[in-house]
Amino acid sequence: MEKIKKEVEEKLRTRDYKLTPKREDVLKVLAENKGKHLSAEEIYNLVKEKSPDVGLATVYRTLELFMNFNIIQSIDFGDGRKRFEFGETLEGSHYHHHLICTECGKIIEVNEDLLEELEERVHKEYKFSISNHELKIFGLCEQCLNKRAKN
Amino acid sequence: MEKIKKEVEEKLRTRDYKLTPKREDVLKVLAENKGKHLSAEEIYNLVKEKSPDVGLATVYRTLELFMNFNIIQSIDFGDGRKRFEFGETLEGSHYHHHLICTECGKIIEVNEDLLEELEERVHKEYKFSISNHELKIFGLCEQCLNKRAKN
DNA sequence: CTATGTGCAAATCCTTTGCAATCCA
DNA sequence: TGGATTGCAAAGGATTTGCACATAG
Numbered sequence: 001m002e003k004i005k006k007e008v009e010e011k012l013r014t015r016d017y018k019l020t021p022k023r024e025d026v027l028k029v030l031a032e033n034k035g036k037h038l039s040a041e042e043i044y045n046l047v048k049e050k051s052p053d054v055g056l057a058t059v060y061r062t063l064e065l066f067m068n069f070n071i072i073q074s075i076d077f078g079d080g081r082k083r084f085e086f087g088e089t090l091e092g093s094h095y096h097h098h099l100i101c102t103e104c105g106k107i108i109e110v111n112e113d114l115l116e117e118l119e120e121r122v123h124k125e126y127k128f129s130i131s132n133h134e135l136k137i138f139g140l141c142e143q144c145l146n147k148r149a150k151n
Numbered sequence: 152m153e154k155i156k157k158e159v160e161e162k163l164r165t166r167d168y169k170l171t172p173k174r175e176d177v178l179k180v181l182a183e184n185k186g187k188h189l190s191a192e193e194i195y196n197l198v199k200e201k202s203p204d205v206g207l208a209t210v211y212r213t214l215e216l217f218m219n220f221n222i223i224q225s226i227d228f229g230d231g232r233k234r235f236e237f238g239e240t241l242e243g244s245h246y247h248h249h250l251i252c253t254e255c256g257k258i259i260e261v262n263e264d265l266l267e268e269l270e271e272r273v274h275k276e277y278k279f280s281i282s283n284h285e286l287k288i289f290g291l292c293e294q295c296l297n298k299r300a301k302n
Numbered sequence: 303c304t305a306t307g308t309g310c311a312a313a314t315c316c317t318t319t320g321c322a323a324t325c326c327a
Numbered sequence: 328t329g330g331a332t333t334g335c336a337a338a339g340g341a342t343t344t345g346c347a348c349a350t351a352g
Binding site for chain 1: 259261266270273278279283284285286287288290291
Binding site: 167204 | 306307308309310311316317
């Protein structure tokens with residue numbers, strides 16, 4: 001956490017933003033809930049547990065700030081609200097993909113990246129300079145598939 | 152168009168829904184604007200040109216209906232509104248991907264599918280039964296890249 | 303005739319914004 | 328002190344819903 005804090009602090013400072021106590025609270029919640037895909041409101045509720053005087057607007061503003069610095073990324077699983085992921089690019093971790101069960105809504109993370117070849121082609125054919133990608137795979141998870149088989 | 156209409160009509164009839172005139176108008180707009188990624192409101196405006204008495208709610212309801220039957224799919228490019236695509240699965244056309252320019256917002260379609268290998272792995276490792284996928288690649292398009300180079 | 307489909311307006315949900323107060327370098 | 332940050336409440340925008348009327352089979 002200390003390391004993360006330092007890293008974020010430095011990033012922000014490059015454009016004269018501060019890692020204020022409120023922002024740090026948001027950061028902490030994000031860091032402690034990696035892989036959970038929290039929504040803004042869920043983050044807000046978690047932050048409130050420790051800083052009850054935080055406002056939802058501040059959380060939104062902080063999330064936007066972190067997004068601008070690529071500290072977090074947002075994904076939309078189609079349920080009408082954005083969800084936030086921490087640290088994909090911060091520590092050189094791989095891109096990862098999401099399996100979304102269309103029955104129960106479960107989300108499984110896949111930590112493999114097999115898109116290099118595709119990206120290569122895209123780059124050459126379209127002269128498109130890739131900075132990021134997002135792959136969502138929809139279908140049925142093992143449990144839901146089994147349930148269906150029984151009926 | 153006639154063929155499409157028949158196909159949709161049949162699909163709907165399997166669960167006792169009708170392809171009413173209003174719904175047909177929506178379908179027509181969708182079919183005539185393939186690859187345009189229209190939002191609900193854009194569709195509404197186009198439908199109104201021919202049927203000025205439609206309501207926005209009907210368009211939304213129709214889109215939801217079509218979604219349930221996999222006649223259309225929705226994508227979110229991160230601008231806060233859903234966009235709708237017609238006929239991906241209807242006529243066995245390939246999946247396609249989207250390149251999204253983070254500078255000018257342009258969207259380029261890529262009609263190649265190189266995800267078979269990845270899907271194979273996902274299927275085996277996670278016992279996940281894939282029905283669809285959605286790949287968004289973010290970056291800079293040729294023009295925006297060139298502009299940047301000049302500055 | 304009865305269930306389904308529809309328009310309108312109101313309601314809802316998530317997110318953003320205006321503004322006055324607060325904080326911090 | 329002065330600009331950045333914040334909380335609150337209000338505004339905003341996309342989508343959904345309630346309800347009375349219209350329509351199709």
